[in-house]
Amino acid sequence: MEETKVIELLLTAEVYNRYEELTEDDIPKEIRKIFYGKSGISRPLVVKMDTAKKVSKNIDSIKSLPFIDFNEFSKQFKITSFDLAIQWFAKRGLEQIKKNPVLAYYYQNYDSLGVSYEEAKRFNKPKYGDREWLKTIIAELEKNEQTAEMLGLVRIYSPEDIKIDFASIALTDEQIREFDKIEVALERRDYLKEIGVLEVGKLMFIGPPGTGKTTTARALSKRLHLPLVEVKLSMITSQYLGETSKNIEKVFEIAKRLSPCILFIDEFDYVAKTRTSDEHAAVKRAVNTLLKSIDEINLVEDGVILIAATNHPSLLDTAVWRRFDKIIEFPEPPEIIRRRIFELSLSRIKGEFDIDELVKLTDGFTGADIKLVIREAVLNSLMMNMEGLDQKLLVEAIGEVRERLNLKTSY
Ligand SMILES: Nc1ncnc2c1ncn2[C@@H]1O[C@H](COP(=O)(O)OP(=O)(O)OP(=O)(O)O)[C@@H](O)[C@H]1O
Ligand SMILES: [Mg+2]
Structure with a gap:
């Protein structure tokens, strides 16, 4: 009516x-x-x-x-x-x-x-998930020169603008359980504060490239209806003395201003990496600032979920490591996960597939490689004016991607 x-x-x-x-x-x-x-x-x-x-x-x-x-x-x-x-x-x-x-x-x-x-x-749904709400907060921050400058260091997404659904990522039961815990912690913030349990909501994603770390962080923002503040450490690292430390502080400040939100720090090993090369007072200071900033932010009091991601966990020192309450692994996907990625990616494509065979043939492939297989196969089918896909095209595409992976390792 x-x-x-x-x-x-x-x-x-x-x-x-x-x-x-x-x-x-x-x-x-x-x-x-x-x-x-x-x-x-x-x-x-x-x-x-x-x-x-x-x-x-x-x-x-x-x-x-x-x-x-x-x-x-x-x-x-x-x-x-x-x-x-x-x-x-x-x-x-x-x-x-x-x-x-x-x-x-x-x-x-x-x-x-x-x-x-x-x-x-x-x-x-609460207003902090609204695109319009985020816009008004950002407009407010833009009015002030100092805070406007902070905005330039990060990418901010409204959960409404994130395309990827949590349900379309193949995750292990263990991973899903950790994300469920974060959701409950977010809902019960008041209780956790009351009983003084503050150290929750700091996650570290580790795993090789293309295993879904960035995708999962974004999908989590959509699932929890929280804005996402995304930053790559390499982008805020400056050659100028002291700038990096200041930038790190600004990024954490932005996250607090946009709270409740997710702060996603990608390439988290970047600072550690530069430390080993040029042992330099400014770099040390940057690491210390990072440690201090992590200590001074938490989900319960500040409403910020911190997610860091790295391909090189071995580069991180123990001081960094122990500040995260959960390490979530994104390994090279085992059979069960590859099967799920195939099922999810083929669910809207016409055709009959032998998924068992596809899973067997893709040992060593990451989620990103499998996505590439599907894309190749779809493009090849379009070249042949074919609607949908068939097993043969997929197997051929696996071959093409396998060759490409071999190229990468043979030089
Ligand atoms: N487990 C998975 N389920 C569904 N899709 C996946 C999975 N793993 C990877 N993908 C797909 O692979 C692509 C790359 O993933 P993503 O960028 O999240 O990887 P990453 O782990 O962040 O890599 P990097 O370490 O290089 O940043 C995305 O298109 C994503 O959808
Ligand atoms: Mg990534």
Whole structure:
């Protein structure tokens, strides 16, 4: 029903304006998005014609409802009788009320509709997962020269803009369990703080190139609805004395400003690597700054999940190593993981495949190599004007990728 959508919008605005204790997180995500301005969402919420049009194209019938007034001059909708509107919507919008914390807050004390604010809140995603919310925070940081400079060091993603789903990555049960733990810790931050268990949420991903470390960090941001702050240590390492230390501090500062979020530090061994080459006071200082920054950030108090990734764990010294509460391995994928990657990547492609054979033939391949196999096979099939794939094309593509891998090791 199109009418109920607009009335839900109007009532949500009205109830939100009346009850100061309601927060932006209580407004349903789809409605919240309509109200974002340059500096976030401002009270009171005002519903104009173009606001209403965002939830329904057909709004003329709303104007004739006895509890609605539309001002032709200001183009603004108003509820003229709150009680009537509440009654009208109770009869027609119960399903919407159950999922709308703002409305559930009001309606839980109204008649016996059996709605609960707490229950409704579970349906609603918090605002820090909104692309628009992140934009307003970034716009705020850009206003100040110092913080604007910090933004240049990192890449920031809204979870809404991340394409990769957690479910489309082949992970071991052990890995999945660790990510489940992080999710629970995030939900129970208050409890963990209360009992003083703070050292959670610092993960180190180790493994060879192409095994899914970056992909998993991004997918985790989408799964947990947290913004992702991504930085490569090589990108913030400067040849100028002291700059690297300052940059490291700035990156951690940005993460705290965007909290709750995930801070993903890629090429984590980079600082360690430079240390072994040019033993140099500035580099030592950079490592110390990194250690100190890691110590001074945690999920429970700061809302920051720290994920570091490296291909060269042996380069990291023990001081760095022991600051991470979980080391998550991304090894060269065993058969069971290769099987899963094939299954996932072929699930939307037409054709009959002998996955057992594909798994056998790809010993030593990483996830990235398998993706390359599929891509090659698909392109070859397109060259032949063929729809979908077959086993032969896949086996040939495995051969091509195998040759390429051999080239890499033969020089
Ligand atoms: N376990 C996996 N499941 C699904 N896809 C995978 C897996 N491992 C790798 N891939 C695919 O391989 C590609 C490369 O993965 P990714 O960039 O995450 O690797 P990485 O471990 O970060 O490598 P590097 O150490 O070089 O940064 C991506 O397209 C990803 O989808
Ligand atoms: Mg990577």
